[in-house]
Amino acid sequence: ITEENKEKLKSSNINSNLDTDYEIGRRYFLGDKENVQKLESILSPIFKNSHKFYQDYHHTGRNESLYLRIAQLYEHLENNEQAKENYLKAVKVAPYDENILTNFAKFLLRKLKSPQEALEYAIKAHNIQKNHSDINLLVAEICISLNDYEKARIHLKNIDTSAPGYFEVSTLLKAEIALEENKLVEADEYLKSLSGQIQNYSNIIKNLQLRLNQSTQSSVKSQD
Numbered sequence: 001i002t003e004e005n006k007e008k009l010k011s012s013n014i015n016s017n018l019d020t021d022y023e024i025g026r027r028y029f030l031g032d033k034e035n036v037q038k039l040e041s042i043l044s045p046i047f048k049n050s051h052k053f054y055q056d057y058h059h060t061g062r063n064e065s066l067y068l069r070i071a072q073l074y075e076h077l078e079n080n081e082q083a084k085e086n087y088l089k090a091v092k093v094a095p096y097d098e099n100i101l102t103n104f105a106k107f108l109l110r111k112l113k114s115p116q117e118a119l120e121y122a123i124k125a126h127n128i129q130k131n132h133s134d135i136n137l138l139v140a141e142i143c144i145s146l147n148d149y150e151k152a153r154i155h156l157k158n159i160d161t162s163a164p165g166y167f168e169v170s171t172l173l174k175a176e177i178a179l180e181e182n183k184l185v186e187a188d189e190y191l192k193s194l195s196g197q198i199q200n201y202s203n204i205i206k207n208l209q210l211r212l213n214q215s216t217q218s219s220v221k222s223q224d
Contacts, residue, residue, distance in 0.1 A: 065093065065094055065100055067093060068086075068087070068090040068099070068100050068103060070086045071084075071085075071086035071089075071090060071103075071107070075111060080111055083107060084112070087100070087104040088104075091121070096128060098135065101121045101124050102122065102135055102138055104121050105118040105121040105125065105142070106118070109138075109141070109145065115142050115146050116146065118142050119139070119142045119146065122135065122138050122142055126155075131160075133163060133166050136155040136156070136159050137159060137166070137169060137173070139151075139155045140152040140153075140155040140156045140170075140173055143155065144176055144177060144180070149177045149180065153177065168194060168201060171193060171194055172190075172194070172201060172208070174190050175187050175191050178190060179212060179215065182215065182219075184216055188212060191205060
């Protein structure tokens with residue numbers, strides 16, 4: 001990346017030097033996976049600041065973990081080994097930060113396909129924020145992947161379904177549980193309650209509906 005481009009980035013709606021360094025790394029390396037090793041050398045000066053945290057004025061206004069940001073960059077670049085290493089560093093620096101814990105749990109569940117390990121960190125986040133709907137959704141999702149449907153139901157009950165989007169997502173998970181338990185009528189009722197409501201999840205609904213149809217056909221054949 002040229003010095004000229006660095007200056008352009010520094011003048012483009014980024015309110016802190018730390019955010020600028022991050023954006024330089026992000027914008028440069030999203031298009032250049034071969035040079036991922038240079039990422040940390042670009043970001044290394046920010047490690048001298050504020051106990052590995054910085055004030056994220058541009059996005060949320062809260063203190064954010066530098067290790068978390070680097071982990072997410074490596075995750076985007078599909079370098080899971082380096083991503084996990086930096087997630088672990090983030091947890092070590094801030095073991096009670098639910099944002100770090102939930103992001104790490106999602107990474108372990110969805111990228112590394114390690115639900116048991118993901119549950120460990122998701123439960124830690126839940127112990128900090130027991131009524132947080134996103135965390136309860138995550139724990140429920142992990143429990144479903146571990147076939148612990150009863151525990152998943154408990155966490156789904158703790159979700160505020162009046163908030164936008166939460167009714168739909170929690171209903172999808174309830175439909176998933178019903179299908180896994182072969183409660184076909186119940187699964188059908190959940191899916192019907194979502195009919196025409198959420199375009200963003202149309203593919204998931206189609207997949208669940210297909211599974212329901214296949215299970216129903218199998219059930220009818222077994223009765224003949």
